[in-house]
Amino acid sequence: MLKNFTLVYFVCLLFAFSTVEGQQKRSLTHDDYDGWESLRSEKLTKDGVWVGYQISPQEGDGRVEVFSYKNPSSKFIIPRASGFDFSADDAFAVGKILPQEDTVHLLKVKKTKKDDMPSDSLFIYQMSSGKLEKFPKVKSFDIPSEKGSWIAIHFEKEKPAKKDPSDSTKTEKPKKTDGTKLLVRTLDGSKSFEFERVKSFGFAPNGDYLHFELAEEDTLDNAAIHVLNLATGEAKMVHEGMTSYTMNRFSPQSKYLAFLTSDDSTKAKKPYYQLQLYDLKGGELKQIADEKTAGILAEGRISENGSLRFSEDESRLFFGTAPEYVDYPYESDSTILDDERPRLDIWGWMDNDIQPMQLRQKSREERRAYLATVDLGTGKIAQLETPDLEDVSLENKIKREFGLGTTNAPYRRSYSWDIQIGRDVYLVNFNDGSRKLIEKNMSGFPSISPGSKYVYWYDSKDSSWVAYDIAAEKKINLTKQLPVAFYDEIHDSPSLPGSYGTAGWLDNDAAFLINDRFDIWKINPKNPATATMVTLGEGRKSETVFRVENLDREVLSINPKETLILNAFNELTKESGYYSTMVDSKTAPKKLIFTANRYYGLNKAKNSDEVTVRRSTYIENPDLYLTDLTFKSLTKASDLNPQQANINWGTAELVSYTTTDGDPLQGILFKPENFDPNKKYPMMVYFYERSSDGLYSYRSPAPSASTINIPYFVSNEYLVFVPDIKYELGLPGPSAFNCIIPGVQAVVAKGFVDADNMAIQGQSWGGYQVAYLITQTNLFKAAGAGAPVVNMTSAYGGIRWGTGMSRMFQYEQTQSRIGGTLWEKPVYYIENSPLFFMDRVNTPVLIMHNDEDGAVPWYQGIEMFMALKRLSKPAWLLQYNGEDHNLVQRRNRKDLSMRLSQFFDHYLKGAPAPLWMTEGLPAVEKGKTLKYELSDN
Numbered sequence: 046m047l048k049n050f051t052l053v054y055f056v057c058l059l060f061a062f063s064t065v066e067g068q069q070k071r072s073l074t075h076d077d078y079d080g081w082e083s084l085r086s087e088k089l090t091k092d093g094v095w096v097g098y099q100i101s102p103q104e105g106d107g108r109v110e111v112f113s114y115k116n117p118s119s120k121f122i123i124p125r126a127s128g129f130d131f132s133a134d135d136a137f138a139v140g141k142i143l144p145q146e147d148t149v150h151l152l153k154v155k156k157t158k159k160d161d162m163p164s165d166s167l168f169i170y171q172m173s174s175g176k177l178e179k180f181p182k183v184k185s186f187d188i189p190s191e192k193g194s195w196i197a198i199h200f201e202k203e204k205p206a207k208k209d210p211s212d213s214t215k216t217e218k219p220k221k222t223d224g225t226k227l228l229v230r231t232l233d234g235s236k237s238f239e240f241e242r243v244k245s246f247g248f249a250p251n252g253d254y255l256h257f258e259l260a261e262e263d264t265l266d267n268a269a270i271h272v273l274n275l276a277t278g279e280a281k282m283v284h285e286g287m288t289s290y291t292m293n294r295f296s297p298q299s300k301y302l303a304f305l306t307s308d309d310s311t312k313a314k315k316p317y318y319q320l321q322l323y324d325l326k327g328g329e330l331k332q333i334a335d336e337k338t339a340g341i342l343a344e345g346r347i348s349e350n351g352s353l354r355f356s357e358d359e360s361r362l363f364f365g366t367a368p369e370y371v372d373y374p375y376e377s378d379s380t381i382l383d384d385e386r387p388r389l390d391i392w393g394w395m396d397n398d399i400q401p402m403q404l405r406q407k408s409r410e411e412r413r414a415y416l417a418t419v420d421l422g423t424g425k426i427a428q429l430e431t432p433d434l435e436d437v438s439l440e441n442k443i444k445r446e447f448g449l450g451t452t453n454a455p456y457r458r459s460y461s462w463d464i465q466i467g468r469d470v471y472l473v474n475f476n477d478g479s480r481k482l483i484e485k486n487m488s489g490f491p492s493i494s495p496g497s498k499y500v501y502w503y504d505s506k507d508s509s510w511v512a513y514d515i516a517a518e519k520k521i522n523l524t525k526q527l528p529v530a531f532y533d534e535i536h537d538s539p540s541l542p543g544s545y546g547t548a549g550w551l552d553n554d555a556a557f558l559i560n561d562r563f564d565i566w567k568i569n570p571k572n573p574a575t576a577t578m579v580t581l582g583e584g585r586k587s588e589t590v591f592r593v594e595n596l597d598r599e600v601l602s603i604n605p606k607e608t609l610i611l612n613a614f615n616e617l618t619k620e621s622g623y624y625s626t627m628v629d630s631k632t633a634p635k636k637l638i639f640t641a642n643r644y645y646g647l648n649k650a651k652n653s654d655e656v657t658v659r660r661s662t663y664i665e666n667p668d669l670y671l672t673d674l675t676f677k678s679l680t681k682a683s684d685l686n687p688q689q690a691n692i693n694w695g696t697a698e699l700v701s702y703t704t705t706d707g708d709p710l711q712g713i714l715f716k717p718e719n720f721d722p723n724k725k726y727p728m729m730v731y732f733y734e735r736s737s738d739g740l741y742s743y744r745s746p747a748p749s750a751s752t753i754n755i756p757y758f759v760s761n762e763y764l765v766f767v768p769d770i771k772y773e774l775g776l777p778g779p780s781a782f783n784c785i786i787p788g789v790q791a792v793v794a795k796g797f798v799d800a801d802n803m804a805i806q807g808q809s810w811g812g813y814q815v816a817y818l819i820t821q822t823n824l825f826k827a828a829g830a831g832a833p834v835v836n837m838t839s840a841y842g843g844i845r846w847g848t849g850m851s852r853m854f855q856y857e858q859t860q861s862r863i864g865g866t867l868w869e870k871p872v873y874y875i876e877n878s879p880l881f882f883m884d885r886v887n888t889p890v891l892i893m894h895n896d897e898d899g900a901v902p903w904y905q906g907i908e909m910f911m912a913l914k915r916l917s918k919p920a921w922l923l924q925y926n927g928e929d930h931n932l933v934q935r936r937n938r939k940d941l942s943m944r945l946s947q948f949f950d951h952y953l954k955g956a957p958a959p960l961w962m963t964e965g966l967p968a969v970e971k972g973k974t975l976k977y978e979l980s981d982n
Contacts (some may be wrong), residue, residue: 070693070718073760075942077692078748079104082685084659086128087669089114089648090135093655095172096682097129097138098669103747104935106146110683111138111170114655114671117682121175123168133252134194136173137232141183142166164201169232178234184225188232193252195275198228199243224260229273238273238280249295254325256283256302258290261311272302272325283323283330289316294353296362297442299325301421303333303353303362315370318347322362322421333362333419340426342366342415351414356443360421361475363439365414366428397457402849418475427478434480437473445497446475456486462853462866465505465541472500472515483513484520488541495601496554499570505541508532510559512570523573529561529585535735537772539857539864548593551628552602558628563590565611567628579609579626583633590614591624591634596649596656605629610674612647613639619699619740623647623676637676643667643741649674657682661743663697663715694718695759697740702791704771705783711737712768712788715759725799727953728764729753730789730825732781733811735769748938750931751808751831751893753945761946763953766792770814775870777862778817778877785814786822802826802953806945808893809833809901809930810860813879816909819890820882827952829945831893832901832930834861835909836880840902841867847899847929883912889919891948893941895928921948921962943977957981 080102087098096114101107109126112119123129129140144163152162167183170176182201189195202225224242231237244260255273269285270293284290289307296303302323309316320333336346351365375381390400398406415430416437429437429448437450450473456466467486473479483491489502489511500513501523510523510531524531536542548558548565556569563584568576584591593603594610603609605628613634614621622639626632638644645667646659654673661667666685672678700712713736717726731753746756755765768788772780785805793800803824807815808831815830834840843852856863856874863873875881890913894906906922913920923944925937932938950956961976970976 070691072693072762073746073757075748075757075939075946077688077746078939078942080688081745081747082107083745084667084669084683084685087646087648087657087659088129088131089650089655089657090131091651091653092135093650093653094135095131095138096657096669096671097131098683099127099129100683100685101127103745104146106143109138109140111172112682113172117671117680121170121172121177123170123177126168130188132194132196132232133189133192134232136171136194138168138170138172139186139188139196139232140168141186142168142179160204167198169196171233180228187246187248189248189250189252191250191252193248193275194232195248195252195255196230196232197246197248197255197257198230199246200226200228220263222260222262224262227257229255229275236278238278240271240280244268245291245293247293247295249299250297251299253299254295254302256293256295256304258293261288266308270304272323281328284321289318291318291349292351292353294355296355296359297357298359300359301325301355301362303355303364305347305349305353307349316349318349320347320353320362320364320419333424334364334426336369338426340419340428341417342368342428342431344369345415346370348414350412351416354439354443358444361418361443362421363416363418363443366417367414368432395458397454397460399461399844399849399851401844401846405849420476425476427475429473429475429478434471434473440493445493447497448473448475449491449493449500450480451487451491461851462857464850464854464858470500494550494554494557496550496552498554499557501557503531503544505532505543508542510544510547510557510568512557514570521570521573523557523568523570523576524559524566526574527566527576529564531559531561534562535771537774538859538862539774540859546592548603549595550602551605554602555605556628558593558603560592561585563588565591565593577629579628579630580611581630581633588616590616594623594647596647597651603628608674610637610647612644614738616738619738621741625674637674638679641741643739643743662741663743664694665743667743693760693762695756696720699737699740700766700768700788700792702768702788704787708771710769710771710784710788712766712792713737713740714792715755715765715767717759717762717764719762720797722797724797726762726764726797727802727804728766728789728792728798729758729949729953730766730768730785730803730805731755731811732768732770732785732805732807732814733809735771736767737769748935748942749945750933750938751941752811753806753829753949754942757942757946758949763949764792764798772862774862774864775873776877777860778814778821778879780862781814781817782821785818786824789824799953804828804949804953806949807831812892812901813861815890816879817877819888820879820885823887825888827891827949828888829891829893829948830906830909832898832903832906833879833892833894833909834901834905835878835883835912836905837861837863837874837878838867838871839908840905841874843902845900846897846902852902880908880912883909883918884916886913886916886918889952891921891923891945893923893925895925895930895932897927898930900930940975947977947979 082100082102084098084100097111099109106125109123109129110120125143126140127143164182167180169178184201185199187197222242224244227240227243229238242260244258246257248255259269261268266286270283270290271280273280287306287308288311291305293304304321305318307316307318319335322333323330345366348365348367354363392400417428419426434450434452437448450471451468453468460466467488469485470483470487470491471480488506489504491500491502504511509525512521532542545560556567559566565579566576567579580591592612594612608625611624613624620641621644623637624634626634643661649656658670659667668683670679671682695718696716698714700714744755768785770784804827805815805825806829812830812833815828816833816835819828841856855861892906894903910922947959951958957979960978963980
């Protein structure tokens, strides 16, 4: 009996042990990246009844999931769907279905011709019935944005059928045209219309009409524009015989259709356009303007590069003009051969923009259009923008008879070194184009209040909010006399500090809601001294940042009698959530939900209180949750990445410490899920400005664009520490040292860090700090520096090729924080430049700097590498061909991820070095091998 009991006990124990062993979690590998999913494009129907979103892996086929708000567990899944939307009547979901990715990959491997590759399809899903329809070979589709239950489906060109060799019948040669079939139908399929050789199309917002344009056929002048009346089914030709019909636009209530026409060749380098207006009710077509029309830009023409927009009351049409084409005799002289023409750029000291900026902006400038408007009642045209006032802003829905015009031309020359140049601001009258100066050299970005009573802006020179009373022609300082700062309180660069933004205006411009660091203020422009705090000071008292959530983008002002939903974030604990209050509440904001999570993406149904929200922690995927404006209960709707349950994931915690100057700072410490406080772990230290506010942000495993992937290293039993950095002006390098090293020491003091096996890694500004730190300390066993500036003296006078801008501003005003020119502060430039101290480096370094870096000149990486090479210090430089500041091509990201992990595993874990580290990769072997193999040494 005892023997049997012992045997049974042993078997049970063995089974239990094997079960535990079977449940042991594994570490992340580089192969896990492709299947890791993310959620996007979450949508609610206007009535709040249906919800949908798109889920996509990093590589592979995604899907769209649609479900009832009341029953999120019952989902309808459309595999490979993308770009979906709900119909205006809340009854259907429509979108594209992409070809299967592995099929596409296989066909590419087989060198399949582009015309023989699989095409996109379209789906129409009726939520109430569960009916799904699919349409193959779809080029594009459209549905009305505001009303109606229609869809227009534009199909790809059909391939001619292959002729049977035994068939001797003569077949007619197909006609050449860019147009293809367009199917217009109700979403339920009860009505439909088909049109051939359609080139473009579009619905009126309210779903009353559809315009479609026919392409030319066999070079005949038979292009045409038609309008389909969706109520009657009548398709009416509006105009025909031109070579081009473009920029077709319905007015808001479908009174008019405006479009441009041209009878010049489609290949003409200098085409001329005419602005046409079609009255949909009366059937009358009028030409509004061409290059000869009075009122448009002097010596100008109608531009095909502008846009057509109507005012909301349909009384006014806005369009673009451009200067007349210029004929340059030298350019058109056909007797001069191309190889006889000099190629050069001339940099002139008097130019507003330096040549690289001009070249980057050349295409945009060639396509620049100047805004004009026509009164559709009188036919009078007013030119609003001109070469001396290039920017006149319009509302999203145009209801005013004036707009704001701005120009920075008088100050533009300084932009090469001063990115905070001013602008002159004007009120521009739409009736006659006249201008009224509001402010010269304004240091802000002005807007017009919803009630059109004020122009307002943040004056960065004065660190205060300002309003301009349009009727009284009076400027009012709104915040100067209030007892708190409205500028960024932790701003630490030589530039002027920015603001915390605003929450918007009350109805009728009765008051303006402005944010300070924590709270929201209600300020009456008529009497700013009577300002009150909407949040009653609760934000600053608890160090919680309150911000108003905008739940309806179409509502331009705030009804003071309606409840405000506030986004809340605690700067100390990093907890977040939502509160509610009223504009004139006498009590503190009411907590709705506030937890140790990150909440974001709050999305409310237009006509009901149903909302969706995203919630995450480092452990918890940012899934979608369903709730209402009470937030009493949250229902999880999505289930991203269930495979994470089998992964040794990790945790994130705040670490508080003080700098060498005694300032309090925070950082995030990431630990493996199977963390054992009695073990010693190698530690990676990564940094970039301040990151601790992201404590509850989820970080997906993904191939690296430039920096270490934190989940990968944590899962593979590294600690990762991310400290915040506070800067002193003129001392960016010492500031990094004074903040990072005490933070690292604070973590080491906890007792579970292998202090002999620590490394640092950073990219761009972080790469600079890595380069600086290894000249100041031997604390780290290895370092990774991506796109590092190591020589501020050579980088200062260089160009940011991505924008064409001079790099001066970066050192004088922004991130590099020197605060003066090279000739004013030469010692600062040298002492903050790691290159001058490379002989002190004893830390092996992996540098990445790519040969098309548009932000940091890639010769900076070369300078660092060559100095270390000459000093016989272990260093490697990864130069990805054709890549910019951060890697874009996924193949290169995967490669960098592999090399980063191999590099740090070798130095911090004693793993064998890969062959690319021990042997290099000679040019003659480029593209033939990757040398990931580990060496035997």
